[in-house]
Amino acid sequence: xxxxxxxxxxxxxxxxxxxxxxxxxxxxxxxxxxxxxxxxxxxxxxxxxxxxxxxxxxxxxxxxxxxxxxxxxxxxxxxxxxxxxxxxxxxxxxxxxxxxxxxxxxxxxxxxxx
Numbered sequence: 001x002x003x004x005x006x007x008x009x010x011x012x013x014x015x016x017x018x019x020x021x022x023x024x025x026x027x028x029x030x031x032x033x034x035x036x037x038x039x040x041x042x043x044x045x046x047x048x049x050x051x052x053x054x055x056x057x058x059x060x061x062x063x064x065x066x067x068x069x070x071x072x073x074x075x076x077x078x079x080x081x082x083x084x085x086x087x088x089x090x091x092x093x094x095x096x097x098x099x100x101x102x103x104x105x106x107x108x109x110x111x112x113x114x
Contacts, residue, residue: 008054011054012053012076013075013076016076017082017083017084018085020088021047021048021049021089021091021093021094021095021096022045022046022088022091022109023046023085023086023089024044024045024046024086024087025043025044025045025083026041026042026043026083026086027041027043027071027080027083028080028081029041029042029073030078030080031079042060042062042071043062043086044060044062044069045061045062045089045096046058046059047060047061047095047096047099048096048097049094056074056075057075058075060073061096068100088112088113089109089110090111091110096109
């Protein structure tokens, strides 16, 4: 078990971004297509954070062309270049799965600083 912890400690990013559930973030993801690589930006609201340590993940939801799209990103994966916080949200839940059923303005998260 200690060997696994040592391996995990080497893989954890030292400058892991600080964000919470409800924040609007821009996730810069490295995409490899053939022999070319590019960085794609995915912007949306963080609706969940799961696990901890090396296997920590977060789910980002956005509405694209009237259809809700969710992506799960591993926080410490090398393909995640950086995570920028665009807007801090004020929520009272750990998971915002109820936003899946909301449409329009009802699906908005209040801003922390009004």
